[in-house]
Amino acid sequence: MKHDGLAVLESRVASDLARIAHPRAPWLEPVTGPDGKPAHDVVIVGAGQSGLATAFGLMRSQVGNILVLDKAAPGREGPWRSYARMHTLRSPKDFTGPDLDIPSLTYQSWHEARYGGASWAALSLIAKEDWADYLDWYRHVLAIPVRNQAECVEIAPAEGLLALTVKTAEGLERLHARKIVLATGQEGLGGWTLPPVLAALPAQRRAHCAEAIDFEALAGRRVAVIGAGASAFDNAATALEAGAAQVHLLCRRAEAQVIQPYRWLTFRGFLRHLSDLDDAWRWRFMQAVLSLREGFPQATYDRCARHAAFTLHLGAPVLSAVDAPGGVVLGTPSGPLEVDFVIAATGIDIDASLRPELARFAANIASWADRYTPPAEERDERLGRFPYLADDYSLVERVPGTTPWIADIHLFTIASTMSFGASGSSINAMTTAVPKLVNGITRGLFTADVARHWASFKAYDVPQAILGPSP
Numbered sequence: 001m002k003h004d005g006l007a008v009l010e011s012r013v014a015s016d017l018a019r020i021a022h023p024r025a026p027w028l029e030p031v032t033g034p035d036g037k038p039a040h041d042v043v044i045v046g047a048g049q050s051g052l053a054t055a056f057g058l059m060r061s062q063v064g065n066i067l068v069l070d071k072a073a074p075g076r077e078g079p080w081r082s083y084a085r086m087h088t089l090r091s092p093k094d095f096t097g098p099d100l101d102i103p104s105l106t107y108q109s110w111h112e113a114r115y116g117g118a119s120w121a122a123l124s125l126i127a128k129e130d131w132a133d134y135l136d137w138y139r140h141v142l143a144i145p146v147r148n149q150a151e152c153v154e155i156a157p158a159e160g161l162l163a164l165t166v167k168t169a170e171g172l173e174r175l176h177a178r179k180i181v182l183a184t185g186q187e188g189l190g191g192w193t194l195p196p197v198l199a200a201l202p203a204q205r206r207a208h209c210a211e212a213i214d215f216e217a218l219a220g221r222r223v224a225v226i227g228a229g230a231s232a233f234d235n236a237a238t239a240l241e242a243g244a245a246q247v248h249l250l251c252r253r254a255e256a257q258v259i260q261p262y263r264w265l266t267f268r269g270f271l272r273h274l275s276d277l278d279d280a281w282r283w284r285f286m287q288a289v290l291s292l293r294e295g296f297p298q299a300t301y302d303r304c305a306r307h308a309a310f311t312l313h314l315g316a317p318v319l320s321a322v323d324a325p326g327g328v329v330l331g332t333p334s335g336p337l338e339v340d341f342v343i344a345a346t347g348i349d350i351d352a353s354l355r356p357e358l359a360r361f362a363a364n365i366a367s368w369a370d371r372y373t374p375p376a377e378e379r380d381e382r383l384g385r386f387p388y389l390a391d392d393y394s395l396v397e398r399v400p401g402t403t404p405w406i407a408d409i410h411l412f413t414i415a416s417t418m419s420f421g422a423s424g425s426s427i428n429a430m431t432t433a434v435p436k437l438v439n440g441i442t443r444g445l446f447t448a449d450v451a452r453h454w455a456s457f458k459a460y461d462v463p464q465a466i467l468g469p470s471p
Contacts, residue, residue, distance in 0.1 A: 005112070005113035005114060005116075006110070006113045006114060006137070008113065009104060009109055009110065009113040010141050012104045012109075013102075013104045013105060013141050013142075016102055016103070016104045016105075017060075017102070020102075021060075023062065024062070025062065026062055026064075027062060027446075027453075028041055028062075028063060028065065028445060028449075029449075029452070030065070031161070031176075031178060033158065033159075033161060033163075033175075033176030034158050034159045034161070034176070035174065035176070037176070038065075039161055039175075039176035039177055039178065040065055040066060040067050040175065040176070040177040040178070041063055041065040041066060041177065041178050041179065041445065042058055042063060042065075042066045042067075042177060042178065042179045042180070042181060042441060043066070043067050043068075043069065043162075043164055043175060043177040043179075043180050043181070044066065044067070044068045044069070044180075044181040044183055045069050045070075045152045045164075045180065045181065045182050045183060045184055045357070046068070046069070046070060046077075046181075046182065046183035046184040046185060046188075046413075047068045047069070047070035047072075047077040047078075047139070047144075047146045047148070048070075048077045048078030048079075048135075048183065048185055049078060049097065049098055049135055049427065049430075050183040050185065050412055050413075050424050050425065050430070050434075051068050051070070051077075051181070051183035051412075052068070052098060052135065052138060052139055052142075052144055052146075053097070053098040053100065053430050053434045054181055054183055054412060054434055054437060054438065055068050055142075055144045055145075056098070056100060056138075056142050056144065056434075057100060057434045057435060057437070057438035058438055058441065058442075059142070059144075060100070060438075061438055061442050063441070063442060063445070066145065067145055067147060067175070067177075068144060068145060068146040068147070069146075069147050069150045069151070069152055069164075069166060070146060070147070070148050070149075070150065071149065071150065071151035071152075071167075072148065072149070073148055073149055074146075074148045075132070075136060077135075077148075078132075078135070078185065079185070079186075079210075080128050080129070080131055080132035080135070081129075081132050082212070083209060083210045083211070083212075084128055084234075085209070085231070085234040085235055085237070085238045086128060086230070086234045086300065087127065087128065087299075087303070088124075088125035088126055088127055088128060088299070089125055089126045089127075089128060089131055089427070090125070090230065090260075090297055090300075091125075091126075091427050091428055092125075093107075093108070093120075093123055093124070093125060093126050094108065095266070095427060095428050096430075096431055097427035097428065097430040097431065098135070098138055098427075098430055099431075100430070100431055100434060100435070101431055105138065105141075105142075107126060107131070107134050108120060110134045110137055110138075111123070111126075111130065111134075125299075149168060149169060150166050150167070150168050150173075151166065151167045151168075152164050152165070152166055152167075152357045153165050153166070153167045153172075153356045153357055154356060154357055154359075154360065155180060155357050155358065155360070155361075155409065156360060157403075157405040158176055161176045161177060161178060162176065162177050162178070162179070162180050162405065162408055162409070163175070163176055164176070164177065164180065164357075178408065178445060178448070179408050179409075179410065179441055179444065179445065180408065180409045180410065181393075181410045181411075181412055181437070181441070182357075182409065182410070182411050182412065182413060183412045183413065183424065184413050185413055185414065185424075185425055186210070186348055186413070186414050186425060187210075187348065187355075187413075188355075188411065188412075188413025188414055188415050188416075188424065188425075189350050189351075189352050189355060189358070189386075189387060189411065189413060189414075189415035190348050190349050190350040190351045190352070190354055190355070190415065191348065191349065191351065191354045191355075192208045192210045192211075192346075192347075192348055193208075193344075193346045193347050193348055193349045194206075194208050194344050194346065195226070195318070195344065195346060197318055197319075197320060197321045198226065198318070198321055198342060198344050200321065201321055201323055201328060201342065202323055205323055205328050205340075205341060205342060206328070206341065206342040206343070206344065207341075207342075207343055207344070208343075208344050208345075208346070209225075209227075209231050209232070209234075209235045209343055209344065209345040213235075213343065215238050215239055215241075215242040216242055218239050218242055218243075218244045218340075218341055219242055219243035219244065220243060220244070220245050221244055221245060221339075221340040221341055222244070222245055222246040222248075222327065222338070222339040222340045222341070223236075223239045223244045223246065223247045223248070223339060223340065223341050223342075223343065224247075224248045224249075224250060224328070224330060224337065224339040224341070224342045224343070225239070225247065225248070225249045225250070225342075225343045225345055226250050226318055226342065226343070226344045226345060226346060227249075227250075227251070227344065227345030227346050227347070228249065228250075228251030228252075228253065228256050228257065228312075229257065229295075229296065229345060229347070230295065230296040230297075230300055231345045232249060232345035233249065233296045233300045233301060233303070233304055234300065235343050235345055236249045236304050236310065236343075237300070237303040237304045239343070240303075240304060240307040240309060240310055244309060245309060246309050246311070246339070247304070247307070247309055247310050247311070248311050248313060248337060248339065249304070249310070249311070249312050249313065250313045250316040250317075250318060250330070250332065250337075251312065251313065251314050251315070251316060252315070252316065252317035252318075253314070253315065254314055254315040255314065256296075256312070256314065257292050257295050257296075258295060258296075259292075259295055260295030260296075260297070261288075261289045261292055261295070262289070262295075262422060262426075262428070263295075265285075265289065265421065265422060266422070266428045266429075268432060270421065271421065271422060271428070271429050271432040271433070272432040272436070274286075274420065274421035275391065275419060275420045275421065275436070279371065279372040280372075280374075282418070282419065282421075283368070283372055283374050283378065283383075283418070284374075284378060285421070286383070286417060286418050286421065287374065287378050287380055287383055289421075290380075290383055290417065290418075291380065291383075313332065313334070313337075315333060315334075316332045316333065316334065317332065317333070318330050318331065318332065319331040319332060319333070321342070324338070326338060327339055327340045328340070328341070328342055330342070348414065349382070349385070350367075350382070350385040350386050350387070350415055351385065352365050352387070361403045361406055363398070364397055364398045364399055364402050364403045364406070365387055365395050365396070365397075365398060365406065366387065366388045366395075366396040366397060366398040367384060367385055367386060367387055367388055367398070368383065368384050368385075368386050368387075368388050368418055368419075369381075369384030369385065370388060370398055371388045371396075372388070383418060386415055386417065386418035386419070387411060387415055387416075387418075387419070388418075388419060389411060389416060389419040389420070390407065390440075391440065392410060392437070392439075392440020392441065392443065392444060393410040393411055393412055393416060393419075393420065393423075393424075393436075393437050393440055394406070394407050394408065394409060394410050394411070394440070394444075395407065395409045395410075395411060407444075408444065410437060410440065410441060411424070412424035412433075412437055413425060420433065420436075423437075
């Protein structure tokens, strides 16, 4: 049964959107694909928070012929009910995001409608389960067209459009669209990083933190977590809470990252205008930010430190890993450490060739290394692999003219960070990043049809008044 407060809120959302719906005029004409079937104006791949917010932004701009695809089952989109192992979001509760500055669509409005104003006033940080429920409601109240358990496995050109090959339970299907937005989060242009020294271990001895992990099976076991960002602490805490006998968190640096630079950059000037700077300034800022791990808040550390079984090892890079009869022996500068299971919280790497939907043209996606050479003290090979995006978040060709159609593929993922700063995977940046993305998409749709719009303008003959004798 729906909460009465939510029913009232949904009525308010409908009223608010009706009041700000100008302009209402449709401006896109239907397009037919080469198969004779209707094509979409935009297909968004990924129905997590970024994909949903992008869909809403497009719908507000009267781009309604859209479809959102997600490979997950309903309710399993994004990380919140899978590999996100924190108890709460790390963003302050009053930071806005998918609402796109519509007050009735904010998380606060949803929370107060469901739990009451006193609950909101007492709330410290948003529970991840509540955030997931809020996103489900957001999708419902806005009637965003989402198709679940539909994975995009290939993108190709198709007679002036883009063809998406989609894998479903029924087999492969082909869809056509004028534009594609990749809103695929952390994995958007690469894959999770498992250091070779750990990848060589038997699968039953190790896992990446983004994988499904049977934490209950770790009760009474010795666990090592590699990494010292927020996700590393989340996984260490989850193992401790499941009853692990020992949990060792290995940080390769001499000091843990306790400063969260993303808190500094959360102001409108930076979020909105980093992408307007020249390459040197963009690189300088993002190289400094991305060379740091994601800082962890006090509550995340305390969640681990309250357990006597927890040990934080600083200056402890993993030099070797051997599967021995008694367990996995990790070589560290301070000596060997024997554990039963290893969890790698080692982030992602950018490599478009790892993404099946991009593999056919990955070699021609321009990277930052292709377009900018930083000063020696700022060089970073890993960041140089990030894609160099156009001002509408679209892919840019490494060799112009080879795959010109990739300009209609817009990337709104963690891989957008080098070009735009916090954007495609950041709640805090949505109110500035989504409008910039949507404006870029609609600009492309309009300019592609400019001749038709001119002809329509010239043919417009609807009179506003009828002249005749004065009354």
